[in-house]
Amino acid sequence: MRTIVWILIALTVLPLQAKSDVKIGGFAAVETRAFLEKPQHTRQRHGHGPGLILEPEFYSQSADTKTSFSFRPFLHLDPHDSRRTHGDIRQCDLLLVRGDYEVGIGASKVFWGVVESYHLVDILNQSDAVESSLDLEEKLGQPMIRFSVLKPWGTLRFFYMPMFRERIFVGKKGRLRGPFTVDPGLTTYDHPAGKYHQDFAVRLEKVIGDWDINLSYFRGTSREPILTLNSTQQRMASHYKVIDQGSLEVQYTRDAWLWKGEFFARSGHGRAILAGIGGFEYTLYQIRGTDWDLGLLTEYHRDNRSSMAPGVSMEEFVFVGTRFSANDTDDTEILLGCVFNTKRASQSFSVEAKKRLDDRLKLEIEGRLFGEANGASAGTKKDSHIQAKLAYYF
């Protein structure tokens, strides 16, 4: 079925591309990691790199920008963890803009959200928990048909997703995991249609002066699995339920202030879940007469989910961060963050830095430091690490 979907997409898209110029973008990167401590779980390797990441993009857009096509395959080769060596089609879609309407067909990524430290309401794409096991920011391509109506009163978007993508996890030799690995062969679904449950979402995006407001509703397979331990095999099994989720994103922008909030109400995982995250970003421009900017961020997150629902690493946390932008020709930027898990009295620290070395070369450095931890984050407490990625852009 999955192959058929891809072939159908290819057949739709390729003839259209034959007559226009296809350009190449994307990147190839070498990534290496260094962990500060020895692994705590059996069979884990130390996990130092280097790995290779390929994410080229083949794209084309008509001169009037009304018709565009993008194909973005992804491949990660990791020397230690066979699960971390994986491929995906991040994007393969055609977008048609006609008058007040837009139609998108194919695998794509759609982001919902306004806050920085956590992506609470973002739901259409499954997380690639191999690439980003902590922040779940990397996403798998989601096959979908998108239809949008763009009017002066706002933008109304409809999404139809014929096929579910299950979350992928690091393997037994990989770092940044709990004591047990997740076996994709044990995955089960509540709904008889399984991964072919037909998912649907609708979203209204509106701008009113300084306010940006997005209201969304999703019905479909939860992107979060309920993980249960299969005691005989000492492996975790994923179980997915169908959920209903209504969500709201709000941002108020004034002078150097951004005030942000995201909220959702969800049913399908036992008693209804209410969750919210809110905070602000304030930017100090040209500090001390330099070209440097300093952004100050604070966000508070809370989630009232019960044990019936998929576990999240933190039900309640406070994020404090600072974003430094040098505003130089290399776009040098450093983001420092600290997450305090207020319920379990644990902390983690993060640093992300990036800098362009020349027109095509970019260096990204990322570090994570885990403090004393218990509960869900205890599994990664010895996984403090620093990671460097050197990317060449095509």
Place this chain on the structure above:
Amino acid sequence: MRIFTAPLTAFMLGTFMVPEGASAEKPTATKEDKAEGLKIAKTYDKRNQGFKDEVATLKMTLTNANGESTERAMRMWTYEVIDDKRGDKSILVFDTPRDVKGTALLSHAHHVDPDDQWLFLPALKRIKRIASANKSGPFVGSEFAYEDITSSDIEKFDWYYLRTENLDGQECYVLKRIPLYENSGYTKQISWIDTKHYRLQKVDYYDRKDSLLKTLRMKGYKLYKDKFWRAETWEMTNHQSKKSTVLAYTSRELSTGLEEDEFTKGRLKSYGRG
């Protein structure tokens, strides 16, 4: 990354200083004349009205004090808004550097209120509403500050006519303008406009200590639609840091028939796909 606010448009297009009708009577005052300055400012503002929209590709070359340079390529769509409160709307898309390819900025300018701006980040497929409070910071690491490429509305300044003098063989009005908006990096700007076609030829920018910071030269004027003068090259030189930025138009078309509703947040993603 820092980006252009909307009326890069207004200023870049040269709406900047073109009085209505080249035969308008020439100022006769010899010292600082506020009434005369405002009169010239008002007429050049009107002179450029009616271009409707503009589609352009641009190349920006940034050179540091050691002479090393980097380039960025951009495409830009502009929609003219003639209104008491609102300014032009624009979408700017980066093609290079390659790591920011597809980054797109939508700006809705306002005369008095801060501009509204949204940034599309293609890697995350995310649109962020961004603050536009920053006026004097550098635009994408260049020698152009935000306010150099926005804030051309005449209401944002006090205007003074200084003199008429010859600049590189062209007779020019010399005007002084003083920013009235908050957070400007300048105490004053001196500009030269040729008296024949009312085209902006040169601007000297004076920093908060009132010393000469930068000079802008506008070169290669071409006439579009038999009515609108546009400079093909903008050269900004920073006298203090010895860095410079050259902004060159590689293509430009006016009155192409763009619609205002193409300049919305909902549409921004489709521009970033190219």
